[in-house]
Amino acid sequence: MELSFYDVKTRSKFTSSDFDVREKSGRYFAVCKSPEGTHECWRVLSKKQAEELK
Secondary structure (H helix, E strand, O other): OOEEEEEOOOOEEEEEOOOEEEEEOOEEEEEEEOOOOOOEEEEEEOHHHHHHHO
């Protein structure tokens, strides 16, 4: 499954199917590497989405 991400540093959108689901402070995030650089891009997920993607 592909998700769309927004890269804040390069101000561009991209899609990726290579991401991890992480939980931080009770909230769920999809995290992937930026295609242009070494930084990570985070996207907020609902609890239902996180359970489906794990």
